[in-house]
Amino acid sequence: MKCLQQSDVLLGSFQDNKSLFIGPFPQFADPFASEWAATTATARLNLPDYVSVTDQSSETDTLETLMDEGRNLFQTVILYVQLAFPNDPNKLKLFGQSQYNPARASQLKLPVLLRTMYTQASKPEYKTALITKGLTESQINMLETLATSIVNQNIVQEKVKNERSLSASDRIAAMNAVWEKMSLVCMCAKMVFQTDAAKYNLFLLTDGEAPNTNDTPPQTD
Numbered sequence: 001m002k003c004l005q006q007s008d009v010l011l012g013s014f015q016d017n018k019s020l021f022i023g024p025f026p027q028f029a030d031p032f033a034s035e036w037a038a039t040t041a042t043a044r045l046n047l048p049d050y051v052s053v054t055d056q057s058s059e060t061d062t063l064e065t066l067m068d069e070g071r072n073l074f075q076t077v078i079l080y081v082q083l084a085f086p087n088d089p090n091k092l093k094l095f096g097q098s099q100y101n102p103a104r105a106s107q108l109k110l111p112v113l114l115r116t117m118y119t120q121a122s123k124p125e126y127k128t129a130l131i132t133k134g135l136t137e138s139q140i141n142m143l144e145t146l147a148t149s150i151v152n153q154n155i156v157q158e159k160v161k162n163e164r165s166l167s168a169s170d171r172i173a174a175m176n177a178v179w180e181k182m183s184l185v186c187m188c189a190k191m192v193f194q195t196d197a198a199k200y201n202l203f204l205l206t207d208g209e210a211p212n213t214n215d216t217p218p219q220t221d
Helices: 002-016 018-022 032-045 049-084 089-094 097-103 109-121 124-132 137-192 197-203
Strands: none
Touching: 002 018, 002 032, 002 137, 002 197, 018 137, 032 137, 049 089, 049 097, 049 109, 049 124, 049 137, 089 097, 097 109, 109 124, 109 137, 124 137, 137 197
């Protein structure tokens, strides 16, 4: 992170010239330097946002895989319902076909639909007919398993999202604390080195050195 690198450089320059700062600005006496160093170290412990994005993306991919499996299994069971109970729209409705389109993309509704289908497919009067047409008992049980897995993975995904939000807040607060130290010293350096341009140049900040809380991963060739 450029801001933290700049903080290290400025802190070194400050420590080399600390006595010159303390005269006109007593607040820079110890423990200011050690507090600045600790603030920078704390900020460095906060992982950049792209790490959280990667974690979230991984959990989302896992959830979408489970959703795909759930959708595929639902359509498979519907096919066997059609084979076991031909020309019987009431049976298709009972097994949830009419609810599929509104539920297919919902991480909350699809598990409910799969559990509804599992309940119906487990009833002896339907189960026997379905198995006779080729549906396996393990496929019936998988309806409940996938429903549970989707619910649990959705919880994991939401937890990662919340943790990312908290991490962002912590990172912003930590970086702002570092920036406060840096900018204060650089502002006061205008007075401390008003007759020494070379040293004053050591304490110049640019807009590009402000805290960047949406760090992107380093680029590699």
